[in-house]
Amino acid sequence: MLVKTRRxxxxxxxxxxxxxxxxxxxxxxETLAAQTIAPEHYWAMMEAVSSGMFxxxxxxxxxxxxxxxxxxxxxxxxxxxxxxxxxxxxxxxxLEPYKQILEAAMAxxxxxxxxxxxxxxxxxxQHFDVSAHWMPAQDDGQPDLIGFLxxxxxxxxxxAQAQRSQRIFHALCENMPAAVYIKGADRxxxxxxxxxxxxxxxxxxxxxxxxxxxxxxxxxxxxxxRVDHRLLKNGGSISRHDSFVTESGETRTVFDTSFLIDGLSxxxxxxxxxxxxxTKQYEAEQxxxxxxxxxxxxxLVGGIAHDFNNTLAVLKGNLELLQIIDDKSQCxxxxxxxxxxxxxxxxxxxxxxxxxxxAVLNPQIHSMSDILAxxxxxxxxxxxxxxxxxxxxxxxxxxxxxxxxxxxNAILNLAINARDSMPDGxxxxxxxxxxxxxxxxxxxxxxxxxxxxxxxxxxxxxxxGMSKDVMDRVFEPxxxxxxxxxxxxxxxxxxxxxxxxxxxSAQIYSEPGVGTxxxxxxxxxxxxxxxxxxxxAKPIVRGxxxxxxxxxxxxxxxxxxxxxxxxxYRVTVAANGDQAYEFLLQDAxxxxxxxxxxxxxxxxxxxLARQAREHRPDLxxxxxxxxxxxxxxxxxxxxxRDINLMKPVSMQNLAVAIAELLNNHETST
Numbered sequence: 001m002l003v004k005t006r007r008x009x010x011x012x013x014x015x016x017x018x019x020x021x022x023x024x025x026x027x028x029x030e031t032l033a034a035q036t037i038a039p040e041h042y043w044a045m046m047e048a049v050s051s052g053m054f055x056x057x058x059x060x061x062x063x064x065x066x067x068x069x070x071x072x073x074x075x076x077x078x079x080x081x082x083x084x085x086x087x088x089x090x091x092x093x094x095l096e097p098y099k100q101i102l103e104a105a106m107a108x109x110x111x112x113x114x115x116x117x118x119x120x121x122x123x124x125x126q127h128f129d130v131s132a133h134w135m136p137a138q139d140d141g142q143p144d145l146i147g148f149l150x151x152x153x154x155x156x157x158x159x160a161q162a163q164r165s166q167r168i169f170h171a172l173c174e175n176m177p178a179a180v181y182i183k184g185a186d187r188x189x190x191x192x193x194x195x196x197x198x199x200x201x202x203x204x205x206x207x208x209x210x211x212x213x214x215x216x217x218x219x220x221x222x223x224x225x226r227v228d229h230r231l232l233k234n235g236g237s238i239s240r241h242d243s244f245v246t247e248s249g250e251t252r253t254v255f256d257t258s259f260l261i262d263g264l265s266x267x268x269x270x271x272x273x274x275x276x277x278x279t280k281q282y283e284a285e286q287x288x289x290x291x292x293x294x295x296x297x298x299x300l301v302g303g304i305a306h307d308f309n310n311t312l313a314v315l316k317g318n319l320e321l322l323q324i325i326d327d328k329s330q331c332x333x334x335x336x337x338x339x340x341x342x343x344x345x346x347x348x349x350x351x352x353x354x355x356x357x358x359a360v361l362n363p364q365i366h367s368m369s370d371i372l373a374x375x376x377x378x379x380x381x382x383x384x385x386x387x388x389x390x391x392x393x394x395x396x397x398x399x400x401x402x403x404x405x406x407x408x409n410a411i412l413n414l415a416i417n418a419r420d421s422m423p424d425g426x427x428x429x430x431x432x433x434x435x436x437x438x439x440x441x442x443x444x445x446x447x448x449x450x451x452x453x454x455x456x457x458x459x460x461x462x463x464x465g466m467s468k469d470v471m472d473r474v475f476e477p478x479x480x481x482x483x484x485x486x487x488x489x490x491x492x493x494x495x496x497x498x499x500x501x502x503x504x505s506a507q508i509y510s511e512p513g514v515g516t517x518x519x520x521x522x523x524x525x526x527x528x529x530x531x532x533x534x535x536x537a538k539p540i541v542r543g544x545x546x547x548x549x550x551x552x553x554x555x556x557x558x559x560x561x562x563x564x565x566x567x568x569y570r571v572t573v574a575a576n577g578d579q580a581y582e583f584l585l586q587d588a589x590x591x592x593x594x595x596x597x598x599x600x601x602x603x604x605x606x607x608l609a610r611q612a613r614e615h616r617p618d619l620x621x622x623x624x625x626x627x628x629x630x631x632x633x634x635x636x637x638x639x640x641r642d643i644n645l646m647k648p649v650s651m652q653n654l655a656v657a658i659a660e661l662l663n664n665h666e667t668s669t
Contacts, residue, residue, distance in 0.1 A: 421463025577603030
């Protein structure tokens with residue numbers, strides 16, 4: 001219990017000392033020196049703002065606890081005891097250090113602050129901050145000690161837990177076989193383990209405090225900054241595969257998961273990332289993919305062989321019949337069948353080129369609304385009446401730069417697939433609308449397209465749908481679930497290849513028993529729609545001009561010569577570009593150059609045209625090639641008015657192209 005004491009008389013010269021222990025309860029000597037507050041009143045006041053107090057009358061070795069300290073430790077109030085009794089409650093690890101502090105304080109008569117652990121009534125230890133002060137000396141010259149205790153058990157345990165968590169975090173991050181790094185909202189790294197610095201090709205000190213743009217190449221930094229922007233905007237987490245080149249020139253592939261740490265003090269946001277090095281796994285997957293591509297190539301070769309063998313069988317059989325049959329009507333029938341077989345072979349070649357993203361395109365500005373309207377008429381002729389066709393055209397559609405015939409062919413392929421999936425009838429919906437693809441959309445779907453404005457064409461059926469196994473292979477060439485004679489398996493492969501070639505995207509969604517949707521994304525264009533200039537719609541035109549033909553393949557050269565002469569033209573024939581150039585220099589009556597693009601000798605088709613125009617600047621040129629890339633060539637001697645045709649060239653297209661070139665030449669002159 002509290003023992004009353006007389007009022008202390010402190011000399012005027014007693015010095016007060018500032019105490020480093022935090023809290024107002026620790027700054028008390030001046031109050032005591034004021035000599036205006038009785039100890040019992042002071043105790044009552046200070047207990048209100050502390051966890052308890054003790055008073056040590058040194059000359060009597062008597063220690064008195066305040067009721068608040070008894071209450072804090074869970075003991076009942078008791079008479080004062082000696083200092084040794086109080087020290088007995090101290091944690092063994094704290095006892096000797098405290099004795100040393102106490103002895104030094106007594107020897108120098110100075111205040112002290114420290115931290116100790118005292119055992120409570122339940123046997124557990126509580127943590128206290130202690131601030132002890134020497135009171136003014138009494139008549140016998142012996143000062144007494146008064147101490148203030150503050151229970152910091154919860155704070156100490158919280159700090160210990162935080163330190164433990166920090167050690168666990170450090171051990172986890174440093175031993176994890178992955179790059180772990182944390183960035184602030186300013187995109188600069190505030191933490192990174194050793195592997196993160198290794199990935200960046202720098203020291204750990206250089207990694208901390210720098211951003212991705214300071215450490216990585218421009219493409220890698222831009223990709224990382226896009227992820228940061230999305231996380232800061234939308235929260236959540238983002239997982240992605242990425243590749244980058246290290247400072248040593250090594251290419252690494254990583255699987256990176258980044259997430260937002262939100263809800264911190266004062267609205268702080270952090271971005272944490274864990275990146276696993278998947279280079280070896282990626283290389284193994286690439287090896288497997290190469291093996292699968294070889295398997296697909298074998299399937300492709302088998303499909304080509306099957307279809308071309310059928311074409312050759314028709315050609316060979318009808319040619320043999322032509323040699324033994326004199327009936328003209330029968331001969332015309334055989335020729336028609338051969339022409340149909342050749343057309344099937346040409347279409348297969350075009351499909352293969354589209355699949356390989358090497359189709360010869362004639363891109364022009366078109367409105368998807370016009371294409372949808374034309375497709376409506378086309379599909380109603382192709383599809384049975386049991387299939388309901390619905391056209392949903394979006395308003396204000398943007399124009400697109402496309403090859404109309406290729407797009408219409410793609411729509412036809414999709415419609416035929418839809419028809420086959422609805423043998424008992426159903427509904428086919430073609431929908432168009434404008435759409436903007438942003439980084440979020442593309443990253444979520446891992447689409448190989450650039451962000452921007454697109455016109456989407458969706459073809460949806462209510463057919464049987466597809467399983468996941470079929471979905472995984474649906475764009476492979478010659479892969480089909482139909483019977484052998486019902487489909488080539490090139491339709492969707494052609495569509496996918498075409499969309500990839502023009503910088504768009506083809507996405508397919510399907511569910512067994514529900515149906516299938518194929519979405520085609522075409523890049524939008526600011527230009528106005530062009531008029532249709534397709535030559536196939538024009539009739540054959542004959543002429544009498546002098547044509548120079550340069551073609552290295554003898555059989556093709558002879559066939560083209562016969563066609564040109566049949567159209568009325570006078571033909572000079574050259575077996576290569578060098579010979580054709582000599583003829584041009586010698587004969588000024590030549591009015592048109594028809595040349596292959598790739599030929600033996602020093603002068604290829606474009607170089608032949610360029611040198612010829614040094615002498616004949618206005619000479620019109622018609623280029624032909626069996627190589628898709630060369631057939632689509634521009635520049636290197638070609639002028640905008642020149643025409644490029646992909647072999648095989650029909651006689652009708654050849655006639656129309658020559659007539660157009662000659663008419664344009666006459667108009668310009």
